[in-house]
Amino acid sequence: MIRIGGVQISPPRQPPFELKIINRLLTRLPTQHQRYDEILDRKNRIEAGYSGELNVDRVMHEIIFPPNTKILKNIKLQVNPHYLFEIDTLILSPSRIILLEVKNYYGTVYFDEELGKTIRVSPTGKKDYFDCAIHQLIRTEAALSRWFDKRNITIPIESILVMANQQTIISEIPKTVPVKYRKQLPRYISGLPKIPTILSCEEITRVAQKIEDSSQENYRLACERFNFQPSELKSGVLCSDCNGLMNRKRGQKWRCLNCGKYATQELYKALEDWFLLIKPTISNAECRAFLNLNSKYAASIILRHSKLSRKGKPPKTYYFYADKEQLYRK
Ligand SMILES: [Zn+2]
Known part of the structure; x- marks a missing residue:
């Protein structure tokens, strides 16, 4: 935690873990x-979301919160084993959340709350449909309230849907x-009763x-999450400069067949890809393939x-x- 005035702000927001997985998948x-464009579109949405969150984080420094307030980011909590919910920013003050x-x-x-969708129309007229942001916020508030109830803490929760982009036009508030x-x-926050x-x-x-201790990464292998067969993905050690295939030279060195770059670390990146995208374990035969x-x-x-750790004879x-x-922290 970093202390600014009377407020403690958790360290700078890290890029979402899903972004790392999607980048490796791409x-x-x-x-x-x-499905390449679909995954690329998803990556662009996550990046836009992350950049919006960073912009909102900057505004937090302008707000005078009551002493001892804590600001927590990227929280993922569980109400029960089948229900995990995510919170972009949670402000914990002495009187409210x-x-x-x-x-x-x-x-x-x-x-469109009736339809259960939030529709974004770009300046060129392109429509994009998202899950209703309002329903999502209401569900998150209910889940958080249950999480606190289970711990015998009763505290008012104030939820706000924040438009990170000042240029967004809201058709109807x-x-x-x-x-x-x-x-x-x-x-708005300073004016709350x-x-x-x-x-x-x-x-x-x-x-x-x-x-923070209960917050956990919602980790799922990319192939399972996005419904890909491992055979649909490129195998081999890939060059970090040009994404070309690398060939093993004598010793530990690998050389890119496309741009000629020599490297050693790409090998371990490829192994990491296996664990992020394909399977939680690897055998010698799988590694060779x-x-x-x-x-x-x-x-x-x-x-x-x-x-890696090893098991079995x-x-x-x-x-x-x-x-x-x-794997997550890297
Ligand atoms: Zn290369």
């Missing part, structure tokens, strides 16, 4: 694949939840810690030099990340 998906759902829309936005442009936030203190400084620290190796011995050396030995966080 390097392995042939550009002529029929403020929940921010950040949207970065370009063009005009229509909130919804009545169900407050919708604010990011630059309206300081005035004064209500009694519920959480002491120690309780805020304890609750914030509990939230995925890295385009002929030698069982070479695959064995590579697997032993990686930071040959020929059934397999390798895996004992601490999956290692």
Whole structure:
């Protein structure tokens, strides 16, 4: 936590983990694949969302919060094993929780609550349909309220749908939840009615810690998540400069067949791709097939030099990340 005035803000927001997975998926998906553009579009949406969240984070510094307030970002909590919900920004103050759902829309936005869709119309007239942002915020608020109920904490929750882009045109301001442009936030939040203190400084620290400890990455392999067969993806060690196929030279060196670059780290990036995209474990045979190796011995050396854990006796030995966080944090 970083302390600014009386407010503690968690470290700068990291890019979403899904973005990392999608970027790796795009390097392995042939550009002529029929779903390439769909995945690229998804990546663009995630990037726009992330950049909107960063813009809203900057505005947080303009707001005078009550002392001991904590601002938590990218929270993923579970109400039950089948229901995980995500919060862009959670402001934990002594008297209330403020929940921010950040949207970065370009063009005009229509909130159609009847249809259950939020429609974004770009300046060129292109329509994009999203799940209803208002329903999403209401569901998140309900889930968070349940999460707190389970811990015997009763605290008012104030939810705000934030337009990160000041240029977004809102066709009609919804009545169900407050919708604010990011630059309206300081005035809106400062103007919220004064209500009694519920959480002491120690309780805020304890609750914030509990939230951060419970927050977990919603990790799913890309092939499973986006419904791809591993055979649809490119195999081999890929060059980080040109995405060309690399060939193993004598020793540890690999050379790009396209641009001629020599490298060693790409090998481990390829192994990481396996664990992000395809399967949570790898055998020697799978490693040979995925890295385009002929030698069982070479695959064995590579697997032993990686930071993977090993289980099972040959020929059934397999390798895996004992601490999956290692994979997320990189
Ligand atoms: Zn290259």
